Each structure stands twice: as C-alpha cells, then as structure tokens.
Amino acid sequence: MIIESKHFGYIEIPEEEIIRFPYGLYGFEDIKEYVLLGKVGDDNPFMWLHAVHNPDVCFVVIDPFVFKKDYSPSINEEVLHKLEVEDPTDIRFLSIVVIPQDVSKMTANLQGPIVINAKKNIAMQVILDDDKYTTRHYILEEMKKGA
C-alpha cells in the first residue's frame, strides 16, 4: 500500500505493517489505520505514528519506559479482549508526545497510552483511571528523576 506523508513523500508500506485502531484515537475517532515509521536502530526511542489515509495526521510517539522506568499502566481484561490479546507478552505501549516551540519542554501522555497487540497489529488508546499519571509528563524532567 502506498501512503502519502509530508515527511517521507510517497512511501510503500507492506499491508502487514498497518496497525488497526478500531476505535480511533480520542479526537480522531474516524481514523482507523496508522503505521509506525522512522524506527532506526535501538538508540532512538521516538517514532512517527502516521495515519495511512491522511497525510496531515501524524504524531510523534515514544516508548514510555525509556523515560519512566517504573511506568506500570494497568490494563483491564476488557482492553485485552478488545485487542484480541492471547499472550500478554504481545502487548506494547506507546505515549503520544506534544512538541512545543521549545522542544526541551516536550511532554508525553502517560495517562492515555496507546496499547498495541504487536502480534496482530491492533491498537487502542486507553485512558487510565490512575492519579499517578497525567496527560502531560515532561520527558526531560522524568529522565532526570529516573537517572
């Protein structure tokens, strides 16, 4: 499948890399298919989450465990069911990043992680009912705390 991206232009994506979001993302409920782009080696924790059919909808996402080692989102059985999870080790988490003008003030949403069944490429955004996490964690500050 060819997708159009502002950053990469037209790129070809194998069908099996498309991640289905049956419920969309909050605020983007109509967009049901994304791909992860830009993963180069293990030293860069950031990736693009790019809508397959909409060149203007693109997010930066990060592996939350990179800056918050003790992150422990609790995912209920209903989510596992909706994502058709058979083996819990197939689950991956990503946090959506907001990048302001001053990039050092970038924040990640740890209260509304994207939960992915990596085996089947089905994902959803889950809102955690947990005071420990907010929608805006300063990534650099969290890294300093964890270091």
Add this chain to the structure above:
Amino acid sequence: MLVLSRKPGESILIGDNIEVKIIDVQGDQVRIGISAPRDVTILRKELMDEVRQVNREAVVDSSRLTLEELSKVLKE
C-alpha cells in the same frame, strides 16, 4: 437532554443492563454508583476531553522536525 430528579438511594436504568444510582449528596458533590457491562467504558468526561485536546495538540507537521533532533535533545 432528559433531566430527572432523584433522591439518594434511587436509581435510573439505561437500556437493559446499565444502572446509575445516586449514593449520596454532600454540598455540591454527588456520589454516583454505576453498574454496567465490562465492555462499557466509563470515564470522567473532563478527562476524555483533556485527552482529545492533548491529541489534537500532538499532531505535528512531520516536515518541520526530525526524530534525530528529538533524540539529540534527550541525550543532552
């Protein structure tokens, strides 16, 4: 919007299997109990609005920055 008056201890039913019960009222706070099937997502609305808002803010023009720049900021 349907508006109903209820007293503490009273409930309303939504469909066949959702019950919303007024537990108690203290000043301007109402405690509500909800029984619903597990596949029904129950969220405080302001939290969902906030996540929507944060998501909208997170949309980036991917031609404006690179992941390498971001990674560099982390390492500094």
